[in-house]
Amino acid sequence: MNKVQSNKAWFLVLPMLLLVAFSAIIPLMTVVNYSVQDVFDPNTRFFTGTEWFVAMLNDPALQGALLRQFAFSFTILAIQIPLGIGIALLMPKQGWRASLVLILVTLPLLIPWNVVGSIWQIFTRGDIGLMGWGLRELGYGYNITRNPLDAWATIILMDVWHWTPLIALLCYSGLRSIPEAYYQAARIDRASRWAVFRYIQLPKLTNVLVIGVLLRFMHSFMIYAEPFVLTGGGPGSSTTFLSQSLAIMAIAQFDVGPSAAFSLIYFLIILLVCWVFYTAIMNLQKDKS
Amino acid sequence: MAQITLNALAHTYSPDPAGPKDYAIRQMSHVWQQGGAYALLGPSGCGKSTLLNIISGLLEPSDGEVIFDDRIVNALPPEERNIAQVFQFPVIYDTMTVFDNLAFPLRNIKTPEAQIKGKVEEVADILDLTPLLSRKAKNLTADEKQKVSMGRGLVRDDVSAILFDEPLTVIDPQLKWKLRRKLKEIHQRFNITMIYVTHDQLEASTFADKIAVMYEGQVVQFGTPRELFETPAHTFVGYFIGSPGMNFLEVTLTPQGLAFGTLPIPVAPALLEAARHSGSSNIKLGIRPEFIEVSEAPGDETLAVEVEDVQDLGTYAILSFRIGSAAFKARLDEGVSPQGPRAHVRLPAEATHLYIDEYRVEVTQ
Amino acid sequence: MSLKLDSIDHVVNGNAHIEGIDLELAPGSFNVLLGRTLAGKTTLMRLMAGLDRPTRGRILMNGEDVTGVSVRRRNVSMVYQQFINYPTLTVFDNIASPLRLARVAKAEITRRVHEVAEMLHIDHLLSRYPQELSGGQQQRTAMGRALVKEADLILFDEPLVNLDYKLREEFRQELRELFKARNCIAVYATTEPNEALALGGKTAVLHEGRLLQYGRTEDVYHRPRDLLTAEMFSEPPINVVPGLVSGREVTFDRSMHFPLNEDLGSLAPGQYHFGVRPSHIGLTPQADDDLELEVRVELAEISGSETFLHVGNELFSLVLHLAGVHEFRVDQPLKVYLPTHRVYAFDRDGAVVHIPSHLGGK
Incomplete structure (x- = not known):
């Protein structure tokens, strides 16, 4: 469009540009800078090229963390997406019940990450935690500090508790946007409850679900505080995910170069998975057309 | 196939109505003949949508009776009334093909697939949808979508009435008359009672043999387009028509x-x-x-x-x-x-x- | 104030939305921009308002070049399809808002708002909020805001499409009267030929970014310059029949012959497009030389007080516009009569070569 031009507008955009530069571009460049150098002290550094990257990709500990990370992310997605849809379908549509249920469902989302970890840490303790104590009373030798399976199951349960509401909320809003006429038409066509879900509700939920899956994937791929508080990554390294490995390397061992390289790999993996997922969904929708 | 009778029908949304002002539909009695083409015409807020919802079964009237042939259907939900409805905005099943859309009501009542095929092809032919049968319904134009939603009503042998709720709102002006003609043709071909709700005199008069003009919750005249023009029974009809x-x-x-x-x-x-x-x-x-x-x-x-x-x-x-x-x-x-x-x-x-x-x-x- | 568009082009991403438009609007004139969707009506209005800048050409107000001047510095107001009001302000404050921005004295604001509200019949609603009003009342409020400013140029972009037909009728009538007494330039975009006729004034017919014809509305309607204008400015659309003039005979559609009468007498032998208004074809012969056609009814569209009859046979289809309500069955056989002395003729390039003599001929 040939709008009437006014160059003053650039001044209005400038603060935003500066903000983005400081918050994203400059830190990222710093990381890139470290990843190709070996830093001994502020005055001594060598250029290492891709050396750190090669080393990181070959590190068995990190490979293990990466596999665990994928396993974790896919498991929680496989549980949270169907569960979230299910909850959204069951939520009341209007009236005070709708508001009440909405508040109750949203509550876990309001709790900070490390508090969630603490809550579950106490909850699962064998002596005073309701769940830990209860399971033991029932005769199951539940112990998240010794049994990797228990630790895993608990972390997944915790994440499902914490984040399924997000999927439920997204789906709830998606369901609300379906015009009443669609349900009327389906009733007139004598569609079964399943057919209504399959042919009306699910197609209309596709868009919000794409957002939900992407958000949850990125989120879960970066999970840090909750397992750190709950299991500390153990027993052994059975619940040490990528971000915790990175933190150990960067902070505890102060290996700036390798951890910078690792950060970039980490970042690229997330980017790649999201891109692949997004493109796949978009192509799927195009195929329909 | 049904004759629709409204017997002393009235509807109020208020729990204790004080007078006629509280009624969205004031008491009326009408007989809508089996196979007739009718229109409900009136400005927004005249009660025509309320009446439509009462006939389709979405709303239970507070007073009087809705009778399909000899059966009082007041409390029956839409799916038990053997009606079909075409909405203002096309309602189609996006992810299905046109064929599957048309087959949907039949599959829901477990019709044998061979019978479905014959019926769908017959209806598609009448609606000029045959070349589109394998296309995804999502990518059709608005007029094609409306024909698909009409077709879903026509495939069923048990449909006694088709209700149209401003069905041409989203259709291109140049295509409207073609769809109007299609509606007329379908009405002549199928012996189905059709009720068309609109605020547009052209839509109503072109489609219907008889028009119920509604004003403030009442049918102020029930007559042919010609009667509405030549002998308006109420001053509102005189004002609104023409x-x-x-x-x-x-x-x-x-x-x-x-x-x-x-x-x-x-x-x-x-x-x-x-x-x-x-x-x-x-x-x-x-x-x-x-x-x-x-x-x-x-x-x-x-x-x-x-x-x-x-x-x-x-x-x-x-x-x-x-x-x-x-x-x-x-x-x-x-x-x-x-x-x-x-x-x-x-x-x-x-x-x-x-x-x-x-x-x-x-x-x- | 006068407004002149001087060979305006508007190109967006290589697509010409407006091409070579020259148009001069006289002070105090009411002008209708008539064209189908995407004909360039809105683009042209945006250029007039100064919301967009033309790629080429100049815009002159009172002879002064205002081409690059922003909309803020021009005294224009605009009314849109959607009913655009400030939802948190009352009708009074909505109408008063342009005056407050211009720092008009309080007493003066009150006086002018009341005056405009009275003119638009919304003076009893001044303390209400827009969402409490009907569609028609909301659009009246939006119009009030445009009118109160006493702008030099008021632009209406299809303001009535979202209202039902009775309200449209009333609005057209009122606008017609309202602008008789005002000396600003009004420009009104519409897709409906009948709306242009009802509003009167002058009409500019636009098609694909070009100006086809501009003049007094009745003149453009009765004396179109070419076939395209005639087609754009006719609802129901004018019937176009290809025909051949040879010797003393006219042949319509290779099948219907009639002698070249005195009305069409001046036509040289050759191919033509003949245009017949839907209202001129009748169900009974009106003159001895009417052409009798056997057709079948395709559809009778009834508008309440008029009937638009679509008929046809294997060779052609026609539309008739009949006064009153007439009922026909689909596929009913029928005879219709086409008056051979009331036809327009267009040459092969579409330029009008003959206008029926009852309109003064050509």
């Missing part, structure tokens, strides 16, 4: 007869008798612009009037004039136009109607 609408003159009853101000208005004796008998002071004369005769020279029974405006509408012109303080419009044929500020008009008695308390007085000679 462009421009009917002219009205508020007259008073004097010992000598009817008068507008000091101007005596001659009417048939029977009408005058009816006006006297009613005891009402709300008396109006109504005449449509099409029936007013305009001439340059005075003649028998003409009134001399001041011309206010002549509006050339291409195929005809509209002459605006005043009788006293009442604004009138008359339709002039193309090329006829009074020269000068004065004209002479005649209001033919056969086209002039008398309205008492807004309703037309009918006199059998």
Whole structure:
């Protein structure tokens, strides 16, 4: 469009540009800078090229963390997406019940990450935690500090508790946007409850679900505080995910170069998975057309 | 196949209605014949959507009965009434093909697949959808989508009535008449009662054999398009139907007869008798612009009037004039136009109607 | 104030939305921009308002070049399809808002708002909020805001499409009267030929970014310059029949022959497009030389007081516009009569070569 031009507008955009530069571009460049150098002290550094990257990709500990990370992310997605849809379908549509249920469902989302970890840490303790104590009373030798399976199951349960509401909320809003006429038409066509879900509700939920899956994937791929508080990554390294490995390397061992390289790999993996997922969904929708 | 009877039907949304004002639908009784094409016509807020929802079963009426053939269906939900409905915005199953959309109602009642195929192809042929059968419904144009949603009603053998809720709202103006023709064709071909809800007089009159004009929750006239035009039963019908609408003159009853101000208005004796008998002071004369005769020279029974405006509408012109303080419009044929500020008009008695308390007085000679 | 568009082009991403438009609007004139969707009506209005800048050409107000001047510095107002009002302000404050921005004195604001509200019949609603109003009342409020400013140029972009037909009728009538007494330039975009006729004034017919014809509305309607204008400015669309003039005979559609009458007398032998208005074809013969056609009814569209009859046979289809309500069955056989002395003729390039003599001929 040939709008009437006014160059003053650039001044209005400038603060935003500066903000983005400081918050994203400059830190990222710093990381890139470290990843190709070996830093001994502020005055001594060598250029290492891709050396750190090669080393990181070959590190068995990190490979293990990466596999665990994928396993974790896919498991929680496989549980949270169907569960979230299910909850959204069951939520009341209007009236005070709708508001009440909405508040109750949203509550876990309001709790900070490390508090969630603490809550579950106490909850699962064998002596005073309701769940830990209860399971033991029932005769199951539940112990998240010794049994990797228990630790895993608990972390997944915790994440499902914490984040399924997000999927439920997204789906709830998606369901609300379906015009009443669609349900009327389906009733007139004598569609079964399943057919209504399959042919009306699910197609209309596709868009919000794409957002939900992407958000949850990125989120879960970066999970840090909750397992750190709950299991500390153990027993052994059975619940040490990528971000915790990175933190150990960067902070505890102060290996700036390798951890910078690792950060970039980490970042690229997330980017790649999201891109692949997004493109796949978009192509799927195009195929329909 | 069904005859739809509304028996003393009324509906209020209020738990304890105080008077007619609280009723969205005021008491009415109508019989809608099996196989007829009907329209519910009225401005927004007149109650036509409420009535439609009562007929389709989305709403249970607070008073009276809805009867399909001999069965009272008041409490039956839509799926048990054997009706189909076409909505204002096309409702189709996006992810299905056109074929699957049309087959959907049949599959839901477990019809054998071979039978479905035959039925779907038959309906698709009538609706000119055959070349589109394998396409995804999502990518159709609005008029094609509306045909698909209509088709879902037509595939079922048990459908007794199809309800249309402003179905042409989203259709391109150039395509509307084709779809209107299709609707007519389908109505002639299938022996199905059809009810068409709209606020547009063109839609209603083109589609329906009989139109129920609704105003403030009441059906003020139930008649053919021609009756609505020639003998509007209520002043609202006179106003709402026709462009421009009917002219009205508020007259008073004097010992000598009817008068507008000091101007005596001659009417048939029977009408005058009816006006006297009613005891009402709300008396109006109504005449449509099409029936007013305009001439340059005075003649028998003409009134001399001041011309206010002549509006050339291409195929005809509209002459605006005043009788006293009442604004009138008359339709002039193309090329006829009074020269000068004065004209002479005649209001033919056969086209002039008398309205008492807004309703037309009918006199059998 | 006068407004002049001087060979305006508007190109967006290589697509010409407006091409070579020259148009001069006289002070106090009411102008209708008539064209189908995407004909360039809105683009042209945006250029007039100064919301967009033309790629080429100049815009002159009172002879002064205002081409690059922003909309803020021009005294224009605009009314849109959607009913655009400030939802948190009352009707009074909505209408008063342009005056407050211009720092008009308080007493003066009150006086002018009341005056405009009275003109638009919303003076009893001044303390209400827009969402409490009907669609028609909301649009009246938006119009009030445009009118109160006493702008030099008021632009209406299809303001009535979202209202039902009775309200449209009333609005057209009122606008016609309202602008008789105002000396600003009004420009009104519409897709409906009948709306242009009802509003009167002058009409500019636009098609694909070009100006086809501009003049008094009735003149453009009755005396179109070419076939395209006639087609754009006719609802229902004008019937176009290809025909051949040879010797003393006219042949319509290779099948119907009639002698070249005195009305069409001047046509040289050759191919033509003949245009017949839907209202001129009748169900009874009106003259001896009417052409009798046997057709079948495709559909009778009834508008309440008029009937648009679509008919056809194997060779052609026609539309008739009949006064009053007539009922027909689909596929009913019918005879219709086409008046041979009331046809337009267009040459092969579409330029009008003959206008019926009852309109003064050509």
